[in-house]
Amino acid sequence: MAIKCFLLSPRGFCSGVTRAVNMAEQVLKLYGTMYVVEDIIHNRVFMNNMKARGIVKISSIDEAPNGSVIMFSAHGVTPQAVEKAEEKELTIIDGTCPIVRAIQNECKKEVEAGKKIVIIGNTAHAEIVALLGYTDETEAFVVYEEGDIDLLPSFVGDKVVYFTQTTLDYSHVQTIVKKLKEKIPHIESSSQDDICYATRERQEVVRKIASSVDLLIVVGSAHSSNARRLQEVALLSGAKSAILVDSHNELDNKLLKRVKTIAVTSSASTPESVVQELIGHLKENLDLEIENFELPNKNG
Numbered sequence: 164m165a166i167k168c169f170l171l172s173p174r175g176f177c178s179g180v181t182r183a184v185n186m187a188e189q190v191l192k193l194y195g196t197m198y199v200v201e202d203i204i205h206n207r208v209f210m211n212n213m214k215a216r217g218i219v220k221i222s223s224i225d226e227a228p229n230g231s232v233i234m235f236s237a238h239g240v241t242p243q244a245v246e247k248a249e250e251k252e253l254t255i256i257d258g259t260c261p262i263v264r265a266i267q268n269e270c271k272k273e274v275e276a277g278k279k280i281v282i283i284g285n286t287a288h289a290e291i292v293a294l295l296g297y298t299d300e301t302e303a304f305v306v307y308e309e310g311d312i313d314l315l316p317s318f319v320g321d322k323v324v325y326f327t328q329t330t331l332d333y334s335h336v337q338t339i340v341k342k343l344k345e346k347i348p349h350i351e352s353s354s355q356d357d358i359c360y361a362t363r364e365r366q367e368v369v370r371k372i373a374s375s376v377d378l379l380i381v382v383g384s385a386h387s388s389n390a391r392r393l394q395e396v397a398l399l400s401g402a403k404s405a406i407l408v409d410s411h412n413e414l415d416n417k418l419l420k421r422v423k424t425i426a427v428t429s430s431a432s433t434p435e436s437v438v439q440e441l442i443g444h445l446k447e448n449l450d451l452e453i454e455n456f457e458l459p460n461k462n463g
């Protein structure tokens with residue numbers, strides 16, 4: 164009997180990633196070489212390809228030769244990083260996603276208005292490292308787990324506003340916001356108080372199909388926050404198993420032979436060519452019946 168394979172939509176590049184990737188392509192054509200501190204997008208296959216074509220990864224802006232070209236990732240950078248690049252007279256290619264930029268601008272405005280900042284996110288993620296650069300770090304607090312909220316001050320007499328990392332699990336954010344409001348009833352939400360539409364839609368379609376499949380495959384890199392969230396959402400929503408693979412090379416053929424239904428999606432930083440290679444591999448190894456599974460009213 165044929166194995167049913169649902170190809171989920173929307174999947175893959177979001178608008179911010181598409182923009183950064185197009186910029187990187189143009190810059191490479193124009194300059195041949197450019198430097199990056201952070202991966203332009205969190206995808207190993209894409210970055211390996213870009214490194215072979217002239218992108219040089221460095222560990223700090225200090226390592227970029229004076230006058231060279233530097234690109235900032237879709238996650239944005241701190242204002243201090245911009246200053247340093249300007250001091251070295253680097254040509255700056257700013258790949259910061261416009262949604263991330265809007266969050267940074269609003270955060271800066273709230274800090275200037277004297278408000279304390281709470282950020283729901285992961286302190287190690289590039290987006291949050293960059294956002295903290297727009298705050299006075301002694302007046303900004305990052306929470307990720309429910310337990311982190313217990314450690315927050317109660318902000319009596321202070322104005323306080325919260326922001327959210329764009330790539331978290333939507334339902335996790337809802338839980339954290341509820342607990343935040345219980346502890347700090349006067350906390351304000353920023354106008355950018357939610358995860359990004361692209362993250363939400365990619366999670367929503369996974370949530371809808373998860374309990375109907377034996378295996379959900381997320382094509383993406385382990386260091387991509389939104390890729391890991393898709394895998395988590397699949398498991399929490401009833402998928403019997405969910406795996407995260409960079410490419411078809413990481414698939415376990417023995418596992419594939421044991422399943423009757425599969426769903427395939429990809430993170431917001433995964434090129435569609437990698438998904439199509441994986442589908443090709445599945446077709447070669449299994450009697451596969453592919454069906455598109457789309458979220459109605461999606462933005463992309």
Ligand code: SF4
Pocket residue numbers: 177178179180237260261262263329330359360361362431
């Ligand atoms: S997930 Fe959203 S915020 Fe992040 S780069 Fe994509 S469009 Fe921008």
